[in-house]
Amino acid sequence: MPEYREYTYDVLIVGAGGAGLRAAIEAAASGVTVGVVTKSLLGKAHTVMAEGGVAAAMANVDDRDNWKVHFSDTMRGGQYLNNCRMAELHAREAPDRVRELESWGALFDRTKDGKILQRNFGGHRYPRLAHVGDRTGLEMIRTLQDHGIHQGMEVHMECTILTLLTSGGRITGAFGYDRERGHFMLWKAKAVVLCTGGIGRAFKISSNSWEYTGDGHSLAYHAGAELMDMEFVQFHPTGMVWPPSVAGILVTEGVRGEGGVLRNSEGRRFMFDDIPDLYKNQTADSEEEGWRYTQGDKNARRPPELLTRDHVARCINREVKAGRGSPHGGVFLDIAWIKQHIPTAEEHIKKKLPSMYHQFKQLADIDITKVPMEVGPTTHYMMGGVRVDGDTQMSTLPGLFAAGECAAGLHGANRLGGNSLSDLLVFGKRAGQYAAEFARAHSAESIDAAQIDAAAARSMEAFNRGAKGERPYQIQYDLQEKMQELVGIVRMESEMKQALEVIEKLHVREANVGIDGNRQYNNGWHTAMDLRHLLTVSEAITRAAILRQESRGAQFREDFQSKDPEWGKYNLVIKKTDSGMAVEKRPVPELPVELKQIVEEMK
Numbered sequence: 001m002p003e004y005r006e007y008t009y010d011v012l013i014v015g016a017g018g019a020g021l022r023a024a025i026e027a028a029a030s031g032v033t034v035g036v037v038t039k040s041l042l043g044k045a046h047t048v049m050a051e052g053g054v055a056a057a058m059a060n061v062d063d064r065d066n067w068k069v070h071f072s073d074t075m076r077g078g079q080y081l082n083n084c085r086m087a088e089l090h091a092r093e094a095p096d097r098v099r100e101l102e103s104w105g106a107l108f109d110r111t112k113d114g115k116i117l118q119r120n121f122g123g124h125r126y127p128r129l130a131h132v133g134d135r136t137g138l139e140m141i142r143t144l145q146d147h148g149i150h151q152g153m154e155v156h157m158e159c160t161i162l163t164l165l166t167s168g169g170r171i172t173g174a175f176g177y178d179r180e181r182g183h184f185m186l187w188k189a190k191a192v193v194l195c196t197g198g199i200g201r202a203f204k205i206s207s208n209s210w211e212y213t214g215d216g217h218s219l220a221y222h223a224g225a226e227l228m229d230m231e232f233v234q235f236h237p238t239g240m241v242w243p244p245s246v247a248g249i250l251v252t253e254g255v256r257g258e259g260g261v262l263r264n265s266e267g268r269r270f271m272f273d274d275i276p277d278l279y280k281n282q283t284a285d286s287e288e289e290g291w292r293y294t295q296g297d298k299n300a301r302r303p304p305e306l307l308t309r310d311h312v313a314r315c316i317n318r319e320v321k322a323g324r325g326s327p328h329g330g331v332f333l334d335i336a337w338i339k340q341h342i343p344t345a346e347e348h349i350k351k352k353l354p355s356m357y358h359q360f361k362q363l364a365d366i367d368i369t370k371v372p373m374e375v376g377p378t379t380h381y382m383m384g385g386v387r388v389d390g391d392t393q394m395s396t397l398p399g400l401f402a403a404g405e406c407a408a409g410l411h412g413a414n415r416l417g418g419n420s421l422s423d424l425l426v427f428g429k430r431a432g433q434y435a436a437e438f439a440r441a442h443s444a445e446s447i448d449a450a451q452i453d454a455a456a457a458r459s460m461e462a463f464n465r466g467a468k469g470e471r472p473y474q475i476q477y478d479l480q481e482k483m484q485e486l487v488g489i490v491r492m493e494s495e496m497k498q499a500l501e502v503i504e505k506l507h508v509r510e511a512n513v514g515i516d517g518n519r520q521y522n523n524g525w526h527t528a529m530d531l532r533h534l535l536t537v538s539e540a541i542t543r544a545a546i547l548r549q550e551s552r553g554a555q556f557r558e559d560f561q562s563k564d565p566e567w568g569k570y571n572l573v574i575k576k577t578d579s580g581m582a583v584e585k586r587p588v589p590e591l592p593v594e595l596k597q598i599v600e601e602m603k
Helices: 018-029 067-077 084-103 136-148 215-223 277-282 287-294 309-321 336-340 345-352 354-364 419-441 449-468 472-486 493-510 523-547 593-601
Strands: 005-014 034-037 154-156 159-167 170-178 184-194 233-240 261-263 331-334 373-382 400-402 570-577 580-587
Touching (some): 005 018, 005 154, 018 184, 084 136, 159 215, 215 570, 309 331, 336 345, 523 570
Parallel strands (some): 005 184, 034 154, 184 400
Antiparallel strands (some): 159 170, 233 373, 331 373
16 A cells, blocks of 8 residues: 555545636535645646637627527537537526626726627627636636635645546545655545546647646546547647747637638638538628628628638638648738728737737747738647536536536537636536535545555556656657647548557557656656546547548548538447447437527527
8 A cells, every 4th residue: 555645525626727716616615625636736727828708698799699699609619519408508607607707806808888898709699708808717717716715625736636536336536646746645535526628738739738638538537437529629720830839829719809810821811712501691701891890890790710610720721731821831810900990900909919919929029910920720629528417517427527628518519719718617616516515415435445556556667667668758749749640630530540550559658658766846757647648538539530420510521521410410428348448429419499499590
């Protein structure tokens, strides 16, 4: 039995981003004891990098907006593979969650009459994103952290979970280690809420921070919970492409929401070349109409640059492949052009997009108020994740909950911009509420010591091999290269089967990884522990993508370019079996009559 430090809580939250903090606040407010484990430092979660805003139908800028329009937009964007109950709850409850955040101290931009200002974003019919310039995620984390720290929760920073513990068919806690000192740690809990974010570090070019190694997805899978929609990985259309040291860093959709346009090397706004039938009646047919929309003209339709992210990313990819890209392999995103319409454009851009201005000035020596940016698709968001109940957010493993990016259902085949931050608030709250209820209704189960022994022994194997083993960094690099190349924006069965072969070989290499030094401040150890998660989610993505023989949302198959109505009837569910990873089709639950009527009315 290894030595470890032991902590006991009613509810354990894994992750301290927007979903984790909101879940912790709700659970603690109900009177149960709450522990929060974060891989990074409190306040440094990836949520701070979410820039554009929080999607909520508050109708502060356009009084035609309401929850029904938001629901319909979300379902259409997700290609109707969404969990309709989650989409309904999200649309109904998001406005209250934003107002609640404001009451806790969030300082949103304001309209002239003092209401929370809302901006345009891709896939949303009306201006819907409540924002703080282009630093909304940072304000959200600041507010949740300041409010939550007074609720009585205990926070364990810079800690990694190695395994979830189970007994009697339900969750009993988690086992991991302190990244700074290397001490093993046991967290006993009646309920665990996973809020660990995404999987972006499985790909070479990503907007995601270093923490996003698929921990929650993998931990849940290995504990016996089901995953869903893992084929749907969103490639945000606009990441930085130059210089190479910053490739993939996000360029917020807010740039396009404020009037920014996409052009190819010929200077043409190529997005007008390809408008999907599903969106033709909502999309401007001239540049002039598109500009009027961004300036609040209720009689104008949105410009094609504000179509859904999956479509915009594929259009950019098409231009680059056709030889019409920018010098460094992207296209041009131009916000400076608005000086044709706004005399004080330079000050306007700096006020509306302060982070973007400083990001390009400092990292690429480019003044976006004067010249275009070079942008291209970057791995950004995971629609797939732990399969959860729409109301409670509990997984198929009793006592294990999930919220935010590591939970599946809300977004279906493609997420609309801004829905992520309202997702964190709405379902973070629900996960915390129902995890607390579960904890109050159940007594603590005994801990299985064998699971702890196995996890500790596995984590130490790399030290035992030392210099004789392979370096973990090279394995991670090779995985990222091949996932980007073979399971990226455009997919083919032959290439994805090749990717599975690569992943199988990388599993063998991962089992022989070696680390020098000791357990204190050892980045090699941290990387080695991440590899299991990265390989697990990469295999899940690839297997699901092979099985879905169609193009839908974020999945584009070169060998099956059409959307197949038959495939639109199924989600893909993944679970662990004795013989390995199993992928199966599950019928998408039929829309209730009242929700079906809303969708039809909003087409």
